Amino acid sequence: MSQPYYEDTSPGYGARPARAAFTTDAATAGLGGIWRFHLSPAADLAPDGFWADDFDDSSWSLLPVPSHWPLHGHGSPVYTNIGYPFPLDPPRVPDENPTGDHRLVFELDDSWTREPAVLRFEGVDSCARIWLNGQELGVTRGSRLPVEFAAGPHLRAGRNVLAVRVHQWSSGSYLEDQDMWWLPGIFRDVTLIRRPPGGVEDAFVHAGYDTSTGRGTLRVDAVTRDGAEARLSVPELGVDDLPAGDTIAVEGVAPWTAETPRLYHGVLATGTERVTLRIGFRTVAVEDGQLRVNGRPLLLRGVNRHEHHPDHGRALPAELDREDVLLMKRHNINAVRTSHYPPHPRFLDLCDELGLWVVLECDLETHGFSAADWRGNPADAPEWAEACLDRIRRTVERDKNHPSVVMWSLGNESGTGRNLDAMAAWVRERDPGRPLHDEGDHECRHSDVYSRMYLPHDEVEAIGRHAEPPLDDPDADARRRSLPFILCEYAHAMGNGPGGLAEYQRLFERYPRLQGGFVWEWIDQGLRQRTPDGREFFAYGGDFGEPFHDGTFAIDGLLFPDRTPSPGLAELKKTVEPIAIRAAEGRGDGRGRRIRITNRYDFSDLSHLCFELALSSDGLPVLAKPLHVPPVAAGESAEIELPVLPPVDGEGWITISALLAEEQPWxxxxHEVAWTQLPLTEEEQASRRGTGPRPVPAPRRRPDGRLVLGSGEFDGRSGRLVRLGTMDVDGPVLDLWRAPTDNDRSASLWGPPDDSAVRWWRQAGLDRMVHRVDEVADGPDGVLVRTRVAAAAQASGMTVEYRWAADESGLVLTVRVEPAGDWPGGLPRLGVRMAVPGRLGQVRWFGRGPGEAYPDSRSAARVGRFSSTVDALQTPYVVPQENGARADVRWAELSGGDGPALRMESVGLPRFSLTARRWTTGDLESARHTTDLAASDRLFLHLDVAQYGLGSASCGPGVLPAHRLQAAPVTWSLRLSACG
Known part of the structure; x- marks a missing residue:
């Protein structure tokens, strides 16, 4: 039996040479829209002759193109991260190979028959065979890369028939194992483009910039049909009729950077065609151990971006590319790695226009071969050489004219091998003006940067100090140490997290060799689904009945699937902000305090920003005024004297914000770019006076056994508070457990297998603690309750004392916790929980906000007064888990419905963290999707003095030691009162 074409390791056949994507005035016809579609479960069951003009497709389904057919009711999506969803037997694929036949009938006028034309596909997953009016044009593989076929000889006036057979699995699938949904289909644009005689076949813009002279150099190489002459005009620069291939110097150009994305509009023209070019002058090089653009080193504040939409998969609506770029710019992100393939070309147009550094990645990943110890890896096997070279050629040729693209990436997680070497050699010859990145090239044989994934902070610091473990080859070791270091992936944004962003950023800013990195990843790859009763949730691996899948691992983004920013994105914005505002030592001449402002932009001064100062007292505004800051140059600092501020009666805070002075395209x-808060010193605050609340009478026992103390009633046997004023309550009692986060459940990438935080916590029984009451006593000072909290089969436990006192303001609870025994894994949380009436759905608090905060993810939470609803306090992580904590709460009030409000106050330090929700921790832990959470008629409050950090252990390092919660004696106090 002969090998089917879709199992051939070649790139395909019939395609025209790859070229740059450009805008032309030649006629085009978009062929997107509604096509006829038929799905066969296997290639050999697909209908024969469907490409014929007279084939009857009237019984076929209708399918929009671009699209993925599994998202329109034809088959099901499959998600895997590393393993292939078919046997590892290259280049063979299963007999069960879903095959989608697409047909489009379209009309053309007779002008299309007079000149050559090409049929261009921007993306087809994974192998396509194409016929036009019954004539085969060819076969293509390379799903996220464009391909063109000569169409002119087969076009006709009037009715035309385009037929495309798409196979889900092919030899190309072995090169596309890219941690995403396997979604077949014609998922990008299909266009018919007229190619006039003497027209432009290809163009390559070379626009460099010399920082020492401020001069640009410009050359456009062109390939034309029939050897026609092409000439360039750039009216803004006075360039007129410059022959293609000629180089000129251009005086006084403004360089292109991601901070100042200056583009010049040019036209490359022949006698029959005009091609529009957007030209950005910049020079990229690795010099003096740093990645530099226009002579200055970059600090990449980046994200990895998969193309994803919860309804359309990778067939993104055009407006979402712009939405993504705007969101990135507004969150201080300056760089994108196009993981792990070239995106739709319009995304790069936006990066050019609005300003983002781009690491452009080839459509190549063979990660699943790691299961076979990389035996047969296409990155090294000779039979795959042409396929690998074809992919990098199509990548570079399509996107070579984008000034935003500052580095080519050969692919991702494909090991090492001679084919990667050949790809690197081809790129260096074709485009020596951009450095090369290769994630798997840890010895930097051909990479121009040293790139790693998910390294712990201490290893990153060692690399920053050039103190990483040496390579065996001294020459290779010396070369690697001379190169800049970039984390191509770090801070895995899965679920609640990532933690540790601020610590990474401090390393990037401290060591010049460390030039930043790219957070994994931009968006949760959840697919929108609905329950039978119509409630929306987002599906992940296994939700479609796949026998083999990687579950929730696709849910690891800074945006939720509907593009709602997660708390992780707010944290990233704060930690990478390009202006640092810190307190400076000493006082100014006017005796006001001084601040130090450091400009961490790579190129821009601060003239595009204005600064504001706001003073608050106990979270309430006192004054706001502009603050004069000079236009500090990039990389420089200035000290500013603040005005002398009036004293305040409460807890005083100064907030300084850096805002856009004028509207920007993004x-x-x-718009707030950066901010900081400074507490007032004691001398800057008015002295506080007052006698404090007066005590109330001692507790008394009622005939029913209940203890009454002030406004509270206690169960006489358990000592639990059961009523506060007229409000029924239950608790508070010690709580040590939280619904595990994705990071809690996972072992650190760099630790022992299965060594997750949850394993230690469950081993200690923290999810099944029982409470034993040892004493309930009442006396003149209040109520004392002594308990021991421990788990079955465990000797370790917690001795807990609850001391209740009362004053005219409410009940004061002092909790003292004394651990006994060993607690090697630490604690998820330490606090008390209680249940209160569900009507209390409105929340006000003075503390950190407005969003959630955890020990290693709290930079974005500022001190102030905030209000919300209990429902809005919840962070709707696609996979339910611990969420919603508001940190450093001084006081909080819950109100709503008929009845008093509940007020909770910190008494001294430590302050508490507030979590309020309509379901229990157990409910949260057992839910697979948000729709599994059913609201109770009660609210469940957690008042914590500490929680374990978040870390990034779902794919990376765990929680840093400073943010782990160790068992230790602790005492804290709260005041509870019913008010209003």
């Missing part, structure tokens, strides 16, 4: 005037 954000309105007033």
């Amino acid at each position: 954000a309105p005037a007033g």
Whole structure:
């Protein structure tokens, strides 16, 4: 039996040479829209002759193109991270190979028959065979890369028939194992483009910039049909009729950077065609151990971006590319790695226009071969050489004219091998003006940067100090140590997290060799689904009945699937902000305090920003005024004297904000770029007076056994508070457990297998603690309850004392916890929980906000007064888990419905963290999707003095030692009162 074409390791056949994507004035016809579609479960069951003009497709389904057919009711999506969803037997694929036949009938006028034309596919997953009016044009593989076929000889006036057979599995699938949904289909644009005689076949813009002279150099190489002459005009620069291939110097150009994305509009013209070019002058090089653009080193504040939409998969609506770029710019992100394939070309157009550094990655990943110890890896096997070279050629040729693209990436997680070497050699010859990245090239044989994934902070610091473990080859070791270091992936944004972003950023800013990195990843790859009763949730691996899948691992983004920013994105914005505002030593001449402002932009001064100062007292505004800051140059600092501020009666805070002074293409005037808060010193605050609350009578026992103390009633046997004023309550009692986060459940990438935080916590029984009451006593000072909290089969436990006192303001609870025994894994949380009436759905608090905060993810939470609803306090992680904590709460009030409000106050330090929700921790832990959470008629409150950090152990390092919660004696106090 002969090998089917879809199992051939070649790139395909019939395609025209790869070229740059450009805008032309030649006629085009978009062929997107509604096509006829038929799905066969196997290639050999697909209908024969469907490409014929007279084939009857009237019984076929209708399918939009671009699209993925599994998202339109034809088959099901499959998600895997590393393992292939078919046997590892290259280049063979299963007999069960879903095959989608697509047909489109379209009309053309007779002008299309007079000149050559090409049929262009921007993306087809994974192998396609194409016929036009019954004539085969060819076969293509390379799903996320464009391909063109000569169409002119087969076009006709009037009715035309385009037929495309797409196989889900092919030899190309072995090169596309990219941690995403396997979604077949014609998922990008299909276009018919007229190619006039003497027209432009290809163009390559070379636009460099010399920082020492401020001069640009410009050359456009062109390939034309029939050897026609092409000439360039750039009116803004006075360039007129420059022959293609000629180099000129251009005086006084403004360089292109991601901070100042200056583009010049040019036209490359022949006698029959005009091609529009957007030209950005910049020079990229690795010099003096750093990645530099226009002579200055970059600090990449980046994200990895998969193309994803919860309804359309990778067939993104055009407006979402712009939405993504705007969101990135507004969150201080300056770089994108196009993981792990070239995106739709319009995304790069936006990066050019609005300003983002781009690491452009080839459509190549063979990660699943790691299961076979990389035996047969296409990155090294000779039979795959042409396929690998074809992919990098199509990548570079399509996107070579984008100034935003500052580095080519050969692919991702494909090991090492001679084919990667050949790809690197081809790129260096074709485009020596951009450095090369190769994630798997840890010895930097051909990479121009040293790139790693998910390294712990201490290893990153060692690399920053050039103190990483040496390579065996001294020459290779010396070369690697001379190169800049970039984390191509770090801070796995799965579920609640990532933690540790601020610590990474401090390392990047401290060591010049460390030039930043790319957070994994931009968006949760959840697919929108609905329950039978119509409630929306987002599906992940296994939700479609796949026998083999990687579950929730696709849910690891800074955006939720509907593009709602997660708390992780707010944290990233704060930690990578390009202006640092810190307190400076000493006082100014006017005796006001001084601040130090450091400009961490790579190129821009601060003239595009205005600064504001706001003073608050106990979270309430006192004054706001502009603050004069000079236009500090990039990389420089200045000290500013603040005005002398009036004393305040309460807890005082100064907030300083850096705002856009004028509207930018990516954000309105007033958009906040950076901020800091400084507490007032004691001398800056008015002295506080007052006698404090007066005590109330001692507790008394009622005939029913209940203890009454002030406004509280206690169960006489358990000592639990059961009523506060007229409000029924239950608790508070010690709580040590939280619904595990994705990071809690996972072992650190760099630790022992299965060594997750949850394993230690469950081993200690923290999810099944029982409470024993040892004493309930009442006396003149209040109520004392002594308990021991421990788990079955465990000797370790917690001795807990609850001391209740009362004053005219409410009940004061002092909790003292004394651990006994060993607690090697630490604690998830330490606090008390209680249940209160469900009507209390409105929340006000003075503390950190407005969003959630955890020990290693709290930079974005500022001190102030905030209000919300209990429902809005919840962070709707696609996979339910611990969420919603508001940190450093001084006081909080819950109100709503008929009845008093509940007020909770910190009494001294430590302050508490508030979590309020309508379901228990057990409910949260057992839910697979948000729709599994059913609201109770009660609210469940957690008042914590500490929680374990978040870390990034779902794919990376765990929680740093400073943010782990160890068992230790602790005492804290709260005041509870019913008010209003």
